[in-house]
Amino acid sequence: MTILKAVIRSVLAGVVAGALGASAAQANSGDTLAAVKARGEVLCGVHPARHGFAAPDSQGKWSGFEVDFCHAVAAAIFGDASKVRFVALSSQQRFPAIQSGEVDVLARNVTATLSRDTALGLNFSPPIFYTGTGFLVRKDDGITKVEDLDGAAICMAPGSTTERNVAQIFAARGMKYTPVVIENNKQLVDAYVTGRCDALTKDKAALPGVRAVDTENPADHVLLPGIYSKEPLAMAVRQGDDQWYDLIKWVVYATFNAEEMGVGQANVDEMKASTDPDVQTLLGVIGDNGTKLGVGNTWAYDIVKQVGNYKDIYMRHFGPDSPVALDRDQNVLWTEGGLLYGLPMQ
Amino acid sequence: MTTASSQTRLVTAAYDPLARMSAADWLKRNLFSSVWQTLLTLVTAAVLLRFFWFVLDWGVINAVWVTSDPDVCRAATGACWAVIVEKHRPMLFGLYPYDEHWRLVLMMVIYLVTVVVSLMPRNWNLRFLVPLWLVAAVSIGVLMFGGVLGLRYVPTSEWGGLPLTMLLFTGTVLFGMPVAVLLALGRRAPLPVARGVSVVFIEALRGVPLITILFVAVNVFPLFLPAGVQVDKLLRITIGIAIFFACYQAEVIRGGLQAIPRGQYEAAASLSLTYWQTTSRIILPQALRICLPAITNHIIAAMKNTSFVIIIGLFDILTATTAVMQDPLWRKFYVEAYLFVAAVYLFFGYALSLYARKVEKWIASGRI
Numbered sequence: 001m002t003i004l005k006a007v008i009r010s011v012l013a014g015v016v017a018g019a020l021g022a023s024a025a026q027a028n029s030g031d032t033l034a035a036v037k038a039r040g041e042v043l044c045g046v047h048p049a050r051h052g053f054a055a056p057d058s059q060g061k062w063s064g065f066e067v068d069f070c071h072a073v074a075a076a077i078f079g080d081a082s083k084v085r086f087v088a089l090s091s092q093q094r095f096p097a098i099q100s101g102e103v104d105v106l107a108r109n110v111t112a113t114l115s116r117d118t119a120l121g122l123n124f125s126p127p128i129f130y131t132g133t134g135f136l137v138r139k140d141d142g143i144t145k146v147e148d149l150d151g152a153a154i155c156m157a158p159g160s161t162t163e164r165n166v167a168q169i170f171a172a173r174g175m176k177y178t179p180v181v182i183e184n185n186k187q188l189v190d191a192y193v194t195g196r197c198d199a200l201t202k203d204k205a206a207l208p209g210v211r212a213v214d215t216e217n218p219a220d221h222v223l224l225p226g227i228y229s230k231e232p233l234a235m236a237v238r239q240g241d242d243q244w245y246d247l248i249k250w251v252v253y254a255t256f257n258a259e260e261m262g263v264g265q266a267n268v269d270e271m272k273a274s275t276d277p278d279v280q281t282l283l284g285v286i287g288d289n290g291t292k293l294g295v296g297n298t299w300a301y302d303i304v305k306q307v308g309n310y311k312d313i314y315m316r317h318f319g320p321d322s323p324v325a326l327d328r329d330q331n332v333l334w335t336e337g338g339l340l341y342g343l344p345m346q
Numbered sequence: 347m348t349t350a351s352s353q354t355r356l357v358t359a360a361y362d363p364l365a366r367m368s369a370a371d372w373l374k375r376n377l378f379s380s381v382w383q384t385l386l387t388l389v390t391a392a393v394l395l396r397f398f399w400f401v402l403d404w405g406v407i408n409a410v411w412v413t414s415d416p417d418v419c420r421a422a423t424g425a426c427w428a429v430i431v432e433k434h435r436p437m438l439f440g441l442y443p444y445d446e447h448w449r450l451v452l453m454m455v456i457y458l459v460t461v462v463v464s465l466m467p468r469n470w471n472l473r474f475l476v477p478l479w480l481v482a483a484v485s486i487g488v489l490m491f492g493g494v495l496g497l498r499y500v501p502t503s504e505w506g507g508l509p510l511t512m513l514l515f516t517g518t519v520l521f522g523m524p525v526a527v528l529l530a531l532g533r534r535a536p537l538p539v540a541r542g543v544s545v546v547f548i549e550a551l552r553g554v555p556l557i558t559i560l561f562v563a564v565n566v567f568p569l570f571l572p573a574g575v576q577v578d579k580l581l582r583i584t585i586g587i588a589i590f591f592a593c594y595q596a597e598v599i600r601g602g603l604q605a606i607p608r609g610q611y612e613a614a615a616s617l618s619l620t621y622w623q624t625t626s627r628i629i630l631p632q633a634l635r636i637c638l639p640a641i642t643n644h645i646i647a648a649m650k651n652t653s654f655v656i657i658i659g660l661f662d663i664l665t666a667t668t669a670v671m672q673d674p675l676w677r678k679f680y681v682e683a684y685l686f687v688a689a690v691y692l693f694f695g696y697a698l699s700l701y702a703r704k705v706e707k708w709i710a711s712g713r714i
Contacts, residue, residue, distance in 0.1 A: 048659045049669035051677075056661075056669050059444040060436045060506070085503060086441075088659035088669075096565035102579075186680060213674040323674035 032237070032244035033077070033294050036104055041083045044070035045103035048088035051209065052317050052324045053109060062086045065317040066107040069128055069235060069252070072307045073105060076251050076299040081306035095120050098238055105248055106236040111161060121239045125252045127232035130330040130339050133165040134204030135224040136211060141198060146224055150175040152198035155191050158183055165229035166201055189214045203231060209324035227329070247293050254300040256342030257282055258309035260333050265308040268301060281345055289345060300345075310340060416675045426679040430686045436670045437683065440506015440661035446498060449489045450509045456482055456489075457512055465701060467714055502580040506661030508690065514584055514652040514662065519645055521588035526595035531625060533600055544596070551593045556654055559586045564658045583655060591648045598640045602633035635709050642702035646695050663687055 036042055046054035046066055054064040067086065075081040087103050098106045099121060110116070112124040135154075137143040143152075146169060156163050158181045170177050180197045182188040189210050192200035200210065204227055211218050235252065237245050258264065261279050263271045272283050281287045283301045290297035307313060318326035332338030367375070377387040408424025412431055419426035430437070439447050460482040463469055490509070493499035505513075532544030551559065563586035564579060571577065606629055614624040634641070653664040661669065667687050671680045708714045 048661075048665065049672045051672040051674055055672045056436060056441055056666075058433060058436055058670070058673070060439065060441045061444070062441075085501065087503060088661065088665075090657050090659050092561070093565060093658055100565065100568040102568060209674050213677050 030241070030243050030294075032104055032241045033247065036077060040078075041085045042070065042074045042077065042105065043087055043103045044073070044084050045087050045089045045094055045097050045106040045108050046070065047108050048090065050109065050206075052205070052322070052326070054086075054088075054107070063317075065129065065313060066109070066233075066235075068307050068313045068316070069107050069255075070105070072251050072255060072303045072313075073248065075302040075306045076247065076254075076293075077295050079296055079298065079302045081302070095122070098122065098236060101238070104237070104244070109233055110236050111231045112234040112236075116236070122236045123239050123245045125235040125237075125248045126256075127234045127339070128252055129205070129233040130227075130231070131203055131205045131233060132227035132231045133162050133169065133201055133229040134207045134227065136192065136200045136202075136207045136221055137198065137224060139220050139222050143199070143224070146226070146228060147173060147175070149177065149199055151177065153178040153180055153196070155180045155182060155188055155197040155200045157181070157185070157188055157202070161229070161231065162201055162203065169228045204329075205318075205326060208326050212323060212325070243294055247295065250289075250293060250345075251299075251303065253342040253345065254282065254303055255308075255310040255313065256333065256340045257345055258300065258304045259311045259340075260335065260342060263304055263309060265304060265312045268304045272301070278345070287346075416678075419679060425682050427682055429676050429679040429682050433670050433673075433676065433683065434686075436507075437663065437667045437686070438507045440510060440663075440666035441504045442506055442509075443498065443500060443504065446492070446500065449492070449497070450507070453486050453489045453509055454512065456485055457509075457516075461516075467708065470714075502578055505580065507666050508663045510580075510660065511649075511652050511662045511664075513580075514587060514655065515649045517584035518588045518591050518648050518652070521585065522591035522595060522648070525589065525592035526599055527630065529592060529596035530599035530603060533596065534603055536621075548593045548596055551590060552597070556587070556590050556651060557657060559590050560654060560658050562586070580660070583658065583660060587648075587651065587654075591644070591651075595641065595644050598637050598644055599633060601640065602635075602637035603629065605636050606632055638702065638706060638709070642699065646698050649694060649698070650691060663690060 044067075046062065046064070049055050050064070052064055053066045054062060057063045070084045070086065071081040074083040077083075087097065089097050089103070089106075089108055091109075094106055094108050094110065095116075097103050106122075107128075110124075112127060116122050117124060135146060135149065137149075143149060149170075150173075154166060154177050156166060156179060163179070163181070166177070166179070178197075180191060182191055189200065191197060192210075193215055200207070202210070204223070207223050211221050211223065215221050235248055237248055257278075258268075261271075261276070261282060263279060263282065268283070271279055272285060274280065274283075277286065279285075281289060283304075284290055284297040284299065288297060290299045293299065296302070304312075308316070314328060314331065316322075318324060318328075328338070330339045332340060334341040378384045404424050406424075408422055410419050410422045410424065410426050410428050413419065413428045414432060416426075416429075419428055435444070435447060439450050442450055460478060463478065464475055469475065488494060488497070490505060490513075491500060529544045529548055532540040533548065535541055535544070560583060563582040567582055568576070610628055610632070611624065614628045619628070652662055655662050656665040656668065659665070664687055667683050671677055671683050705714070
C-alpha cells in the first residue's frame with residue numbers, strides 16, 4: 001500500500017509539473033490581450049473579503065482599492081470600466097489561478113517578492129500599495145515604539161509573512177516576545193481586544209480598521225509609528241506575455257502620472273484642453289501611446305475619467321470619510337516624499 | 347438475540363412502575379434521591395436557568411430588531427438582529443446582480459416545490475418525475491443564466507448564496523447517488539475488472555480530504571485541458587464534491603448489500619433472473635431499505651459539506667455571509683449573522699431528517 005501510494009504520488013507530481021510547464025509556455029506575447037478583447041471582459045482575481053481592498057458591498061457589487069485597479073485595466077482596454085469579471089480567490093488559490101489562465105490579472109493583496117517573480121512564473125506591476133507589519137497597542141501601557149515591546153505577548157495570524165517579520169524584527173533588536181498565534185481573524189482581534197496580548201500585529205493597512213471597529217473605545221489604542229517590514233502589494237500577470245505585462249504596468253503608471261500632473265476624475269475633461277504636452281500625451285490628445293500598448297489612444301483618459309487617478313482611488317476607499325481611514329504614508333508621490341514614481345510617458 | 351429482545355418487551359409491557367407515580371414521587375425518585383443527586387440537580391438547574399436567561403436577555407429583551415443605523419446596535423446590550431434585516435440580500439444571494447434577485451426567489455420556489463412533490467410516495471412514478479425534473483431544470487437554468495426571454499445573462503461566477511448551496515447539494519446527490527450504487531455493486535461484482543476499478547476509485551478518493559479534491563477540481567484540472575478549453579468552475583466543483591460523496595455513500599450501500607442473505611441471490615438465480623434483474627428487483631430495494639438511516643446521515647452531511655467551497659472562493663451562503671460581514675460598520679455583529687446561517691442549515695437539515703424518519707415508518711408499515 002505504501003509503495004502504491006508512493007508511486008501514485010510521484011506519477012501525480014510528474015503530471016502536475018508537466019502540465020504546469022505546458023501552461024507556462026502557453027503565455028505568448030499578445031495572447032492575453034487578444035483573448036481579453038475577444039472575450040469582451042477582463043478576468044480579474046481579487047480577495048474574496050477584505051474591506052477596503054476588495055469585498056462585495058451590500059448590493060453584492062465588488063468594491064475596493066484593488067477592485068478599482070481591475071476597473072482601470074478594463075477602462076484602458078475597452079473604454080468601459082465595467083467590463084471586468086471578478087473571480088474571488090483564496091490565498092492558496094491565487095497563484096494557480098493566474099498560472100492556469102483562470103484569471104488574466106491578479107490584484108489580490110500579492111506582495112511582490114523574488115521567488116514569486118521567478119519560481120511562480122509571475123511578473124509584477126509597479127507596487128500599487130506599500131504597506132508592512134504594524135503594531136496596535138493600548139495607550140495605557142505607555143508603549144510608543146517597537147523597542148518598548150520587549151517581553152510582550154503579541155497576537156498574530158499563523159503562516160503569514162507577518163509572523164516571519166515579527167520574528168526578524170525582534171531578533172534584530174535582541175528582544176524576546178511571546179507569540180499568541182490564532183488562525184481565525186475574528187478570534188485574533190478579539191484576543192487582543194480582551195487583553196490576551198499586549199499588541200496585535202497585522203498588515204499595517206488592516207490595523208486602523210480594527211481600531212475603529214473592533215475596539216470598545218478607539219481612542220484607547222494607538223498604532224506604533226513606522227513600518228517594520230516591506231510589503232509592496234502589486235498586480236501580477238503570467239510571465240511570457242510582454243505586451244500584456246506592459247499594459248498592466250502602464251495602467252498603474254498612468255494613475256501615478258495623472259495625480260502628479262493634477263489630472264483627476266473631477267477635472268479630466270477641462271485638462272484635455274491643457275497646453276502642457278505631458279498632459280496632452282497622457283490624455284491621448286497628441287501622440288500614439290495607446291496604439292503602442294495595443295489599446296485605444298484615449299486609454300489613460302478613460303482610466304482617469306471612469307476610475308480616477310491614484311489619489312481618487314485611494315481616497316475613495318481609505319480617505320478620511322471611510323470607516324477604515326488610512327494615512328497615505330509611503331503611498332504618496334515621490335514629489336511629496338513618497339514612493340509613487342510614474343515613469344515618463346513619452 | 348431474538349429471545350432476549352422479545353423477553354424485554356414482555357417485561358416492559360407487564361410492569362411499568364412509572365405509570366402510577368405521582369409528580370412528587372417522580373421528582374424524588376429521579377432528581378432528589380440522595381444528597382449527591384440533589385446537589386447535581388440544583389447545579390444543573392442553575393446552569394440551565396442562567397443559560398436560558400442569557401439567551402432571553404441577549405436575544406430578545408435587549409435585542410435590536412430593525413434599524414439601518416449600526417450605532418443603535420452598538421448602543422444596545424443585546425443581539426443586533428437588524429444586521430440580518432439589513433444584509434439578508436447579499437447573505438442569501440451573494441454576488442448575483444442585485445436587481446435580478448427576484449429570479450433567485452422564483453428559482454428557489456420552483457426548486458422547493460419540485461423537491462417536495464418528488465418526495466411524496468404517491469408521485470413516485472418515472473413518467474411523472476422525469477418530465478417534472480426536466481421542466482424544473484430548464485426553468486431554473488433559464489432563470490439562473492438568463493440570456494433569453496429578455497433576461498440579463500448572469501455567468502456562474504456571479505451565482506451565490508442559498509441558491510448556490512442548493513444547486514451544489516442537489517448536484518451532489520443527483521450525480522453522486524447513481525455513482526455510489528454503481529461503485530457499491532462494482533465492488534461486489536463477479537467481474538474482477540469491475541471490482542478492481544471500484545476498489546481503487548473508492549480507496550483513492552476516500553483517502554484524501556474533500557479540500558484536496560476541491561483544489562484539484564479548481565486548480566489542477568484546468569492545467570490538463572488544452573489551451574482555450576474551459577470547463578465551468580461550478581460544474582467542476584459539483585462533480586468533485588459528487589464523486590467524493592459517492593465514494594463514501596458506496597461503502598454505506600455496500601454494507602446494505604452485505605446484509606442481504608445468500609438465500610435471496612439463490613432464490614433469484616433459481617428463477618433464472620439475470621444479474622441486472624436480480625440486482626434491480628431483489629437486492630437493491632432491500633439493501634437500500636436496510637441502510638436508509640446511514641444514507642440519510644450521509645446526505646445531510648453532504649449538505650453541510652457544500653460550505654467547504656469557502657476555501658475556493660465560491661460564494662455559497664457561508665462565504666457570502668463572511669464577505670458581507672467584512673463591512674466595518676456591521677462587522678461587530680457577526681455572531682448574529684452566523685446564527686442566521688446556522689438556522690438556515692438547521693432548517694434544511696432537520697427537514698431532511700424528519701422526512702427520513704417518515705420514510706423509515708413507511709418502510710416499517712410496508713407502504714413502500
